[in-house]
Structures are given as C-alpha cells and as structure tokens.
Amino acid sequence: xxxxxxKPRQIMLNGLWRDNPIFRQILGICSTLAVTNVVLNTAVMxxxxxxxxxxxxxxxxxxxxxxxxxxxxxxxxxxxxxYVIIVDLILKAYWPEMSRNLGPYVGLIITNCIVMGRCExxxxxxxxxxSFIDGLFSGLGYSFVLLAISVVRELLGMxxxxxxxxxxxxxxxxxxxxxxxxxxxxxxxxxxxxWICRSIGAKEVKK
Amino acid sequence: MTSIGHEVWMAVVTCFAAIFTQNILLTTFLGMCxxxxxxxxxxxxxxxxxxxxxxMTCTTVLNWLAYQYVLIPLGLEFFRFILFIIIIAAFxxxxxxxxxxxxxxxxxxxxxxxxxxxxxxxxLGASLFMVIRGYSLIVTVGYGFGSGVGWLLxxxxxxxxxxxxxxxxxxxxxxxxxxxxxxxxxxALAFVGFTGVLS
Numbered sequence: 001x002x003x004x005x006x007k008p009r010q011i012m013l014n015g016l017w018r019d020n021p022i023f024r025q026i027l028g029i030c031s032t033l034a035v036t037n038v039v040l041n042t043a044v045m046x047x048x049x050x051x052x053x054x055x056x057x058x059x060x061x062x063x064x065x066x067x068x069x070x071x072x073x074x075x076x077x078x079x080x081x082x083y084v085i086i087v088d089l090i091l092k093a094y095w096p097e098m099s100r101n102l103g104p105y106v107g108l109i110i111t112n113c114i115v116m117g118r119c120e121x122x123x124x125x126x127x128x129x130x131s132f133i134d135g136l137f138s139g140l141g142y143s144f145v146l147l148a149i150s151v152v153r154e155l156l157g158m159x160x161x162x163x164x165x166x167x168x169x170x171x172x173x174x175x176x177x178x179x180x181x182x183x184x185x186x187x188x189x190x191x192x193x194x195w196i197c198r199s200i201g202a203k204e205v206k207k
Numbered sequence: 208m209t210s211i212g213h214e215v216w217m218a219v220v221t222c223f224a225a226i227f228t229q230n231i232l233l234t235t236f237l238g239m240c241x242x243x244x245x246x247x248x249x250x251x252x253x254x255x256x257x258x259x260x261x262x263m264t265c266t267t268v269l270n271w272l273a274y275q276y277v278l279i280p281l282g283l284e285f286f287r288f289i290l291f292i293i294i295i296a297a298f299x300x301x302x303x304x305x306x307x308x309x310x311x312x313x314x315x316x317x318x319x320x321x322x323x324x325x326x327x328x329x330x331l332g333a334s335l336f337m338v339i340r341g342y343s344l345i346v347t348v349g350y351g352f353g354s355g356v357g358w359l360l361x362x363x364x365x366x367x368x369x370x371x372x373x374x375x376x377x378x379x380x381x382x383x384x385x386x387x388x389x390x391x392x393x394x395a396l397a398f399v400g401f402t403g404v405l406s
Contacts, residue, residue, distance in 0.1 A: 026243060026384045030328045033236035074296070081289045089285055104335035107288050111328040113240050183234045184399060187392030191385050199380035 006126075008133050015137030021114045022145040022190075023197040028114035031105050032146055033186040039162050041101050042150035044091075048106060050139025052083045053115045057123040057135030059083075064124055076119045077110065084109050114142055145197070149189050157181030211345075218349030221342070225353030228402055231329050232361040233395040235336075238329030242362055243387050252366035254313045255324075256359030260352065262302055262324055263333050266295050267351030270334040271344055291334045299324045329358055364394060 021027045028049075035045045059079045060067075067075050088106050091099040099106070109115060118138050123131035154160055157180035159170035168174060179185045231237050238259070245255050270291050278284050302324075307314045324330060333354045337347050368390055377386050 027240065029243075030236050030239045030332075033239065077292055077296075078289065081292060085285055085288055088288075104332055104339060107335050108237070108328045108332055110288055110292060111331050179396075182399065183236070184392045184395040186236065187388045187395055191381070191388035191392065194385045194388065195378070195380045198385065202380060 006130065008130065011130060011134045012137045015134060015139075016141045016144070019138075020141040020145065020197070021117070021138055022142055023194045024201075027117050028112045028142060029190065031108060031112060032142075032149070033183075033190060034105055035102060036146055036150040036186060036189070037153055037157065037181040038101075039147070039150045039154050041098070042146050044095075044098055045102060045105065046139070046143035046146055048087045048091075049109055049112065049114070050136060050143055052080065052087060052109050053118060053139040054132050054135035055083050056080045056115055057118050058128050058132040060119045060123040061126060061128040061131035072124065073120075076116065080115050080119070081110050114138060145193060149193050153180045153185060153189050157185060214343060214345040217343075218345045220349075221346050222349035222353035222356075225350050226357040226360065227398065230357040230361060230398050231333060231354040232358050233391065233398045235332065237332035238327050238358055241324075241327055242358075242365065242391070243384050246362055246365040246369055246387065249363065249366045249370060252362045253359075256355075256362050258302060258306070258324060259327065259329065259358050260355030262295070262298060263330055263355035263358070264348065264351040266291075266298050266330055267333050267337055267347050267354075268344070269294050269298065271337060271342070271347045274338055275344075287335075287338065291331055295330055295334075329354070361391075361394065365390060 015021075018024070022029065022032060031045060031049070035041045056076070056079050060076055063075070063079075084107060087109070088099070091102070091106060115135075118135050122134045126134070151161065154162075155166060155169055156177045159166055159174060159176055169176075177185070180189065225231065229235070232239070232242060241255060246252050270287075273290055273294060274284075274287060278287055278290065303314075333351055337350060342350055365387070369387070372386070372390075381389070
C-alpha cells in the first residue's frame, strides 16, 4: 500500500480551510454548539480537542501496521479515550472550576467525529509525522471557527469578552441578546458561520 | 414505601424534563451528527430514533450498574469513559444483529448509521450526565428513556419539516446542513417555551 505523497503544507491548508471539519464536513458540531457561549470555555475546549486529535492521530499512525483491520475502530477509540482521560484528569486537578463548566463535554471528545474521522481517514494510512500535522491542523481549523462563534455569542449575549465588559455592548443602550447565549442562539450562530464560510468557499471555486 | 414512591415520582418528572425542558438534542446539543444527516425522511428518522430510545435506556442502566458496583468500589472512576464506550459498543452490536434478523428493510435503510450509534454522542452523553448529576437507579431509567424519546421527537419533527421543505428555495450557501441548523434553532426556541413547566 503506497499512499500518494502529500505535502505537509497541503495538509495544513486542508485542515484549516478546504476540508475544515466544521463547515465543510459538518463534523463534531455537538461541542461546537454547546461550549461556545463563553469564550474562555471555548478556548479550553479547543486546546483540549486539538491536543487529543493530534496525539491520537500520531499514535494511531504509529500503530497502523500492527493493528488488525477488523478491530481498528475499537483500538482507535481506546487510544482516543486514553488521551481524553489524561486531559480530563489534568483539568480536574489544576482547574476544577473549568472542569465543572465544561461538564461532560471533555469526555465527549471521545465520540467527537473529528477525532475519529481524522484517525480513520488519514492516520490509518499515513506516516506518524504527517498524521500529527493533519490532526493538529484539523484541530486548529475547528478551533478558529469555534472561537469566532464564541466571540460573537458572548459579545452579543452578555456584552463581554473573556468576562471583561466591552465598551459599547455592556452599556445601558445595548439591549443584550440573551437568546445568543441560550441554546437557540447556538444554532443560529453556527448556521450563520456556515453560511458565510460556504459562500466564500463557493466564490473561490468559481475563480 | 414512601421513599420508593418518591423515587418513582422523581423518575417520571426527570423523564418529562428530559423530553421537554432539557431535551438532549436541543438544549445540550448531543447527537447532532446523525440529526443532520439522517433527518431527510420520516421513515428512517423514526427507525433511528427508536433504536436510540432503546439503546439509550438500556445503556444508561447498564452503565449505572457498572459505575456503582464496579468502578466506585475499585476507585477507578476516571476509567468510566472507556468502560462506558465498551458497554455501548457491545450493546449496539447486539441491537444491530436483532434488527438485521427481524427487519431487513430497516437494516438496509439505516445501513452505515447503526454503527454510528456507538459514536453518537447523545448515548455517551446521557451516561455522563447521569454520573455528574448523581441519579439513583430508578431515576436513571426515567432519564435514559426520556432522553431517548426527546431525541426521537426532535428528529421526527425535523424530518417532517425537511420533507415539506424540499421544494423551497434556499440560498446556496445555506443549503443542506445550514438550513437544518436554522430549523433546529427555531425548534429549540419553541422548546425554550417549556422552561419552567417542570421544576
């Protein structure tokens, strides 16, 4: 099995934009919707997810020649769960408050389709170094969309950024859009992000 | 006796809360991936939804037992992610075999989506919520069943709306998942209306 050679640069671009997990492949949107009401939570979640994705892809790729094909899903899940447990324990030990805020969503990285998707689609048939880059940049692609959404939601919904009141939005003349930090706002914000990104993408294809 | 009666009452309340005020899909956003991809037809949506109700009720109970009687005595609570996933995967395999045996049409329609229940975050999420909120066994039954029914309700409504929606003109960038999310947002708005009905 000789995979077609692919350049690291191309992998980075794919992860960040062309195959962006969120608005291209619509993967892993559960956590996208759930944690984006506050920027700080989102940032922690993004770091966790990016680390888990990169490291699991690297491990899956290292073990790819020794993993029997028919149990590979199970092996991948266990590898991902291993890293998620590490992240979860570190958060619990050093930042219990954040661990409570994120609730079950750190544990749910295990079933996050991005991690599984990258392991299955890329790491299973590519060398460790490239897989690591692929996982890392898919994670970053996920992160930048999430951060953008969370900035908008926190600003419109609570008039703050990272908990600091913002000049115009926290004033009396700005009626806070409470709905933005509630569940429905998550759907609308993600749909708008999707719309914007896809429209830009469509223009690029036309050129 | 009264304590059991109270437990059962709590279970019923939790069940209704899980369906309406804390719908697992519309307020905690779990199980979004199949929700957006399998909601094109009412029939398949109903099949998958029924499978989710069944799997979720059974796995939350199994996971509760495993957590209380295996992990806590051994002090291995951090191991719950792996144990839950394994229990869920094994259980889904079982359901798959049963559907394959008794309803080949449903099996064909669902195709690749059945194994996806394993990585359906709603299933694992329900188990994790159950642990975090510290439910008792009877309440867990109500919670698992209610969450499943809530999910079924949401995906059925979505599939119904999407079928009516086929001929509508949707802006290009919004077609497919985009418009699904907006409909889901409107549904979530409607469910916000239930807040405060149960306390």
